[in-house]
Amino acid sequence: MSEAKKPSKLKRSLFTIFFMFAVTLVFIAVLSLIYVLTQDTIRLNESLVVKRAVLYVAGLEVPQTGTAADALYRERVVEVKDEEQEVLYYEILAPSGEQLRSYVVPVVGAGLWGEIESVVGVEEDLKTLTGIEFIKQNETPGLGGRITESWFKEQFRGKRWPLSVVPEGDPAGDQEFQAITGATNTTNAVRSILNERLARAEEAIQAPE
Amino acid sequence: MKSYKFRQVIKENAGINNPVFVQILGICSTLAVTNVLKNTVVMCAGLVFVTGLSNLTVSILRKYIPGRIRMMVETLIIAAYVIIVDVVLKAFIPDISRQLGPYVGLIITNCIIMGRAEAFALSNPPALSLVDGLSSGLGYAYVLLIIAFLRELLGSGSIWGFRVLGDWWINWNIMIMAPGAFFMLALFIWVVKGNFMKEKQGGGASGAPRTNAAGSSPQAAPAGGKS
Numbered sequence: 001m002s003e004a005k006k007p008s009k010l011k012r013s014l015f016t017i018f019f020m021f022a023v024t025l026v027f028i029a030v031l032s033l034i035y036v037l038t039q040d041t042i043r044l045n046e047s048l049v050v051k052r053a054v055l056y057v058a059g060l061e062v063p064q065t066g067t068a069a070d071a072l073y074r075e076r077v078v079e080v081k082d083e084e085q086e087v088l089y090y091e092i093l094a095p096s097g098e099q100l101r102s103y104v105v106p107v108v109g110a111g112l113w114g115e116i117e118s119v120v121g122v123e124e125d126l127k128t129l130t131g132i133e134f135i136k137q138n139e140t141p142g143l144g145g146r147i148t149e150s151w152f153k154e155q156f157r158g159k160r161w162p163l164s165v166v167p168e169g170d171p172a173g174d175q176e177f178q179a180i181t182g183a184t185n186t187t188n189a190v191r192s193i194l195n196e197r198l199a200r201a202e203e204a205i206q207a208p209e
Numbered sequence: 210m211k212s213y214k215f216r217q218v219i220k221e222n223a224g225i226n227n228p229v230f231v232q233i234l235g236i237c238s239t240l241a242v243t244n245v246l247k248n249t250v251v252m253c254a255g256l257v258f259v260t261g262l263s264n265l266t267v268s269i270l271r272k273y274i275p276g277r278i279r280m281m282v283e284t285l286i287i288a289a290y291v292i293i294v295d296v297v298l299k300a301f302i303p304d305i306s307r308q309l310g311p312y313v314g315l316i317i318t319n320c321i322i323m324g325r326a327e328a329f330a331l332s333n334p335p336a337l338s339l340v341d342g343l344s345s346g347l348g349y350a351y352v353l354l355i356i357a358f359l360r361e362l363l364g365s366g367s368i369w370g371f372r373v374l375g376d377w378w379i380n381w382n383i384m385i386m387a388p389g390a391f392f393m394l395a396l397f398i399w400v401v402k403g404n405f406m407k408e409k410q411g412g413g414a415s416g417a418p419r420t421n422a423a424g425s426s427p428q429a430a431p432a433g434g435k436s
């Protein structure tokens with residue numbers, strides 16, 4: 001009985017569009033508000049991820065709490081930036097003071113599915129690796145995603161680039177690292193961006209002198 | 210009468226209509242996040258939040274949502290809640306958020322949520338829909354928690370990150386990989402269906418698991434006209 005007069009087709013279409021528009025507007029407003037409220041915290045968290053990674057690859061013990069990690073980072077790490085305020089590389093200082101101990105280089109490149117973002121520590125000779133940590137990666141979970149497992153990362157300590165790959169489980173030499181079975185593309189991507197970016201970083205670090 | 214309905218909904222979602230082991234929904238995340246108990250708890254909390262509130266919201270709006278665009282509206286609502294969960298996790302527990310990676314965002318594709326919105330919230334009042342959403346989320350959660358508990362125990366010898374099995378224990382690596390979840394889930398379904406659901410299956414209800422309070426099928430809902 002309530003259907004006595006049906007609204008016209010045009011009216012219904014307009015209502016449909018208006019409804020979608022209104023609902024979208026409301027939800028976007030709510031989301032924007034939440035985003036604005038949490039943005040600072042998220043940024044802080046993200047910067048801490050990078051700071052912890054830098055400390056880890058430099059071979060330093062990373063403190064549990066955020067504030068302690070931040071303090072250690074301020075004490076031991078100097079960021080060297082280019083004109084656009086992008087970090088070129090990090091200088092790691094010896095605990096006693098000003099003396100330079102090693103470098104950490106941001107290494108970014110294409111993985112299999114998306115960009116792999118990592119930091120790599122190198123000693124003063126710019127050849128020997130002190131560690132690697134992956135900050136962002138979208139590799140296949142369970143296969144390429146295993147690059148974040150500690151056995152994979154730890155094996156890089158003490159290695160010298162240019163690096164090549166041996167099968168998983170095989171003994172790896174001074175300039176080799178173990179691949180991940182089932183993740184050939186990811187492994188090769190890691191190898192090539194490491195070699196390429198470290199070569200570039202070597203140039204950049206040596207250039208000013 | 211009313212509380213009977215509520216109880217009925219909860220009972221169905223926990224048991225004979227459980228989203229995971231009866232409807233086999235949400236399996237993607239069941240496989241992906243159950244290797245460590247801590248991640249599973251966070252994931253489940255997120256999912257319960259999203260199923261509950263999206264059901265509630267869809268139910269409140271159900272009389273106004275034009276039939277033709279109801280899916281768009283539902284997706285929008287679900288997506289909004291998922292983004293809220295994602296942002297909150299990133300801000301307050303960043304480590305777990307990083308470990309869960311894309312799976313928090315993928316809550317949006319969890320069939321349980323869309324399924325409950327379509328099959329239940331569109332045709333039931335808000336309070337009942339909220340309870341339905343929460344209870345189907347919890348029905349999903351307890352299955353995942355059991356699986357995660359066993360996988361972490363067998364795969365890493367630990368629970369909640371604490372080592373509970375001694376050094377004599379050799380970790381079953383397969384358990385922390387995705388295939389381990391397949392085995393665990395299959396065993397779980399086998400045990401549950403074999404031991405607890407025999408009569409129900411025999412009673413002829415097996416062919417029609419969805420007999421909810423309102424029971425309207427998604428196609429029968431508004432689809433074409435709004436008569």
